[in-house]
Amino acid sequence: MEPVIFKISGSLTDSPVQMEAITSMIVEKREHGGFPMIVHGGGKQINELSKKLGVEVIQHEGRRVTDHPTLEILSYTIGGSINRGIVAKLRSVNIPAVGLTGVDGFMTTASRRPPIEIQKHLIDFGLVGEISEIDPTLIEILLKNAFVPVIGCLTWSKNEGILNINADTFSNKLAHAVGATEMIMFMDVDAVLDSDKHPISELTYDEFLRGKKEGWIRDGMIPKLDTGFDSLKNGVPIVRIGSPQGFLSGISTQLIGEA
Structure with a gap:
């Protein structure tokens, strides 16, 4: 196997064109003997619902601070509407999908993340888990x-109950x-871009570090990479x-590890 x-990031699930491309890739993987699974977040939808409900959105370097009202919104979106929407899209092309979160079936066990230092400031991300x-x-x-x-990105802690978990981190652990x-990590842009805004077909770890230092790799791209x-x-x-869409057109960035 x-x-x-x-x-999949949450913003992509709102795009019929991008979801059509994702569905095509999953169909192709299955036809060639692969066993695809989806891990999704819900950043855009979470922010939109937070705004409607008057819940403040706070992020540090692309990672969300999660308080109790935000966690409830995560349950509505990641554990509900977004997950159902992806399953329904796959069913429409006769793919038997099953919607879950990391809470289901004892899939994940986590503890609450302790505060971490970012740019010399100690940041408490709130109700966010570290999967153990x-x-x-x-x-x-x-x-x-x-x-x-x-699989929607919620996890479980014995002491805290349901916790948020970064979708990229969850994908890595899974x-x-x-x-x-x-x-395959989907995002809004076709590839990682160099300092001249040109797509990079292959990115080494050393180039990643240089990009962070020089500032052409920044914000939410940093935790993804x-x-x-x-x-x-x-x-x-x-x-x-x-x-x-970039993948279907032959454009993407492959990461190259340390030698």
């Missing part, structure tokens, strides 16, 4: 029976647990990042 993880254990049993049962798991042969390179270090052979 060759599991392939598709990580993944039990892939449920995922493996679904994959072996030709289902496509669609890839290691199921022995994924490839991780951190996670991607961590996945390479943890044994995922292929990690690629780009937009769904």
